[in-house]
Amino acid sequence: MKPGKLSRIISQNLRRNRKNLIFSSVGIVVGISSFFFFIALGNGIKHTVAKEIFPVDANRIQVVPRTAQFDALAGGRIIDDEALRQFEETSGVKAVYPRMQLACLASSRMDGRLIPAAALSMIAKIPGINPRMLGAVKDVRMWLEIMGNGIDPRLVQDDVVAGRFADPGPGQPIPVMLSRRMIEIYNTSFAQARNLPKINEMLLPFIPPLPLTLNHSFISHHVKGQALQTRMRVVGLSHHAIMGGISIPLETVKKYNRMFAGKRAAREYDAAILEVESSDWLGPVQESIGKLGFDIDLSERRMAESVGLIVTLVTLGFSLISLIIVGIAAVNIAHTFFMIIYERKREIGLMRALGASRTDIRAIILGEATFVGVVGGTLGMGLGVAACLLLDLFVVKVLPDFPFKPDSFFAYPAWLFYGSVLFAVAFCILGAFFPARRAAAMDPSAALTGR
Amino acid sequence: MIHLDHISRKYGTGEAATSALSDLTLDVPAGAFVTVVGTSGSGKTTLLNILGGLDGDYSGTAVIAGKNLKQMNDRELSRFRNQVVGFVFQHFNLLEHLDALQNVALSTFFSREDTQAPERAEEVLARVGLRDKLRKLPGQLSGGQKQRVAIARALFSRPRLILADEPTGNLDTNTGSQIISLFESLNADDGLTVVAVTHEEFLFKNATLALHLEDGRLVNGQNP
Ligand SMILES: Nc1ncnc2c1ncn2[C@@H]1O[C@H](COP(=O)(O)OP(=O)(O)O)[C@@H](O)[C@H]1O
Ligand SMILES: [Mg+2]
Numbered sequence: 207m208k209p210g211k212l213s214r215i216i217s218q219n220l221r222r223n224r225k226n227l228i229f230s231s232v233g234i235v236v237g238i239s240s241f242f243f244f245i246a247l248g249n250g251i252k253h254t255v256a257k258e259i260f261p262v263d264a265n266r267i268q269v270v271p272r273t274a275q276f277d278a279l280a281g282g283r284i285i286d287d288e289a290l291r292q293f294e295e296t297s298g299v300k301a302v303y304p305r306m307q308l309a310c311l312a313s314s315r316m317d318g319r320l321i322p323a324a325a326l327s328m329i330a331k332i333p334g335i336n337p338r339m340l341g342a343v344k345d346v347r348m349w350l351e352i353m354g355n356g357i358d359p360r361l362v363q364d365d366v367v368a369g370r371f372a373d374p375g376p377g378q379p380i381p382v383m384l385s386r387r388m389i390e391i392y393n394t395s396f397a398q399a400r401n402l403p404k405i406n407e408m409l410l411p412f413i414p415p416l417p418l419t420l421n422h423s424f425i426s427h428h429v430k431g432q433a434l435q436t437r438m439r440v441v442g443l444s445h446h447a448i449m450g451g452i453s454i455p456l457e458t459v460k461k462y463n464r465m466f467a468g469k470r471a472a473r474e475y476d477a478a479i480l481e482v483e484s485s486d487w488l489g490p491v492q493e494s495i496g497k498l499g500f501d502i503d504l505s506e507r508r509m510a511e512s513v514g515l516i517v518t519l520v521t522l523g524f525s526l527i528s529l530i531i532v533g534i535a536a537v538n539i540a541h542t543f544f545m546i547i548y549e550r551k552r553e554i555g556l557m558r559a560l561g562a563s564r565t566d567i568r569a570i571i572l573g574e575a576t577f578v579g580v581v582g583g584t585l586g587m588g589l590g591v592a593a594c595l596l597l598d599l600f601v602v603k604v605l606p607d608f609p610f611k612p613d614s615f616f617a618y619p620a621w622l623f624y625g626s627v628l629f630a631v632a633f634c635i636l637g638a639f640f641p642a643r644r645a646a647a648m649d650p651s652a653a654l655t656g657r
Numbered sequence: 658m659i660h661l662d663h664i665s666r667k668y669g670t671g672e673a674a675t676s677a678l679s680d681l682t683l684d685v686p687a688g689a690f691v692t693v694v695g696t697s698g699s700g701k702t703t704l705l706n707i708l709g710g711l712d713g714d715y716s717g718t719a720v721i722a723g724k725n726l727k728q729m730n731d732r733e734l735s736r737f738r739n740q741v742v743g744f745v746f747q748h749f750n751l752l753e754h755l756d757a758l759q760n761v762a763l764s765t766f767f768s769r770e771d772t773q774a775p776e777r778a779e780e781v782l783a784r785v786g787l788r789d790k791l792r793k794l795p796g797q798l799s800g801g802q803k804q805r806v807a808i809a810r811a812l813f814s815r816p817r818l819i820l821a822d823e824p825t826g827n828l829d830t831n832t833g834s835q836i837i838s839l840f841e842s843l844n845a846d847d848g849l850t851v852v853a854v855t856h857e858e859f860l861f862k863n864a865t866l867a868l869h870l871e872d873g874r875l876v877n878g879q880n881p
Binding site for chain 1: 703739755763
């Protein structure tokens with residue numbers, strides 16, 4: 207049968223059976239819309255987890271010294287320059303980014319009254335900063351114990367937005383990277399409750415250098431030697447910065463460790479991040495590193511993986527429910543089509559007498575089902591999109607900020623759009639398959655005499 | 658036009674099998690006008706279905722318009738029904754949602770040719786005397802008019818053989834005889850071979866061959 211003729215006869219039939227078909231495609235619409243909704247939700251949440259909460263670079267692993275209790279047995283070693291060299295030489299390793307903890311204690315005493323008037327008037331000009339916030343900033347009196355961690359500047363280069371992240375010259379403020387995760391929590395709880403401005407990358411250039419005292423603590427009184435007054439300047443936010451503290455250039459940490467804790471402290475790294483050539487290398491590199499006498503710290507990755515897994519499972523569960531709805535709808539479609547061909551028995555016999563082949567009859571029935579699928583799938587998809595947008599709107603407008611609150615809970619992979627329609631079509635065709643087969647197999651002479 | 662050689666048709670199997678046609682042999686030349694009579698259940702419809710390629714479950718050989726039906730697959734048989742034969746039924750079998758023109762042109766959906774469907778439909782409707790009823794739905798037509806539409810539908814794709822199964826069975830005598838005249842004209846003026854099943858044999862005065870079926874057997878095949 208020619209496609210043009212086929213589509214004309216299909217449209218004739220569809221018009222005639224409009225009511226039946228609309229009724230039986232409701233299930234398809236509902237199923238597909240919930241399918242769309244849950245897949246988009248699962249994807250969106252996974253996206254948020256992967257980008258904001260547990261950003262894990264698939265090609266990076268963290269190497270740490272082997273835990274002390276097994277030292278003797280397993281030949282554990284410290285991470286020093288020699289170890290870094292060995293890491294670099296390990297096949298599959300593309301880059302090595304060492305980390306070193308600041309060995310001395312540090313503190314900061316922030317006093318809003320000490321912020322220069324010039325800096326305050328600059329802050330006042332930033333959009334979103336209101337006079338009340340400015341007042342709150344002036345009222346700040348904060349005594350902070352500070353943990354420091356030295357990181358390889360190459361690791362955070364892309365995240366630097368206000369100045370340079372490298373060991374500063376003498377007398378210059380120390381550049382600092384802060385953890386995105388930490389700032390997110392500060393913004394959505396701490397800042398909110400105290401009416402302090404939220405910190406974001408736009409604000410960073412306006413934050414004046416803050417005081418920092420090295421080799422000093424508000425808590426411990428066993429600090430030997432002289433304290434060193436200096437300043438720090440926040441130059442960027444990064445996922446590579448540590449959660450509870452400040453991340454500063456590795457060289458700076460080495461310098462102060464040598465100064466306050468001795469040579470050994472300036473030689474010993476506490477971790478190194480290895481970037482592998484490709485994820486295929488993860489296994490082999492882990493093995494080589496183990497043989498060298500080091501451990502791999504997988505806690506972040508495990509956490510991300512288990513959260514990802516939970517999200518995937520929940521999404522899968524809901525999608526399955528949606529597919530069951532669509533499946534039931536397909537049974538409904540089958541029912542409708544059995545009814546339709548029963549009603550049209552004589553007509554099918556007549557069409558056979560007028561020259562329709564079995565294939566033609568099957569094509570007509572399946573064509574009708576395809577149309578129902580396309581329409582049902584498109585409507586379902588539209589309904590799904592609408593539901594997603596509505597929920598986003600509700601969350602953005604109505605719910606207060608909470609940590610990691612995304613701009614959207616949904617992510618829409620391209621396949622989801624045509625996939626929804628294809629699913630609907632597939633299920634409709636599945637539903638119409640047996641009715642179509644029966645219609646095609648019908649004995650035309652019997653159908654015509656109404657037997 | 659029609660060559661039947663030892664045609665038998667059974668329904669069911671074993672004990673329960675009924676023989677709808679038994680050992681039927683028949684030769685009908687092109688241009689003939691054949692009537693088929695017989696009591697209800699004598700196998701008349703079964704015979705027409707075999708002739709028209711609607712029923713292939715028979716034994717024996719049927720060659721219609723030079724084609725051995727047994728040797729054709731579903732596609733070829735469908736094309737044969739589309740192009741070579743035209744069916745007319747007792748119950749008209751018009752589609753209620755289509756008007757006369759659309760009903761008549763229905764077979765164009767299943768033909769490979771791009772027939773000028775509306776023009777051809779109008780032409781055949783004029784031929785059966787319904788030039789002024791083109792846009793009427795079946796519900797708006799009388800019984801005789803419906804059967805004329807059905808005949809026009811059978812004529813649409815220029816078949817050579819018309820198979821009519823009790824075409825006057827649902828009509829009053831007067832209307833019935835008008836329909837019969839139409840068939841006679843199609844036979845005489847348009848040269849179509851006609852096979853008509855009927856109870857009212859006496860109405861077909863110009864039949865060239867009158868077949869009498871009894872329990873699926875041909876009782877006589879004489880020229881009246
Ligand atoms: N589809 C069928 N299934 C079973 N038996 C049938 C079928 N069609 C016809 N028959 C039987 O075959 C015989 C001939 O039927 P048919 O050709 O319809 O007779 P007629 O048209 O002369 O009334 C009857 O006994 C009828 O019951
Ligand atoms: Mg009959």
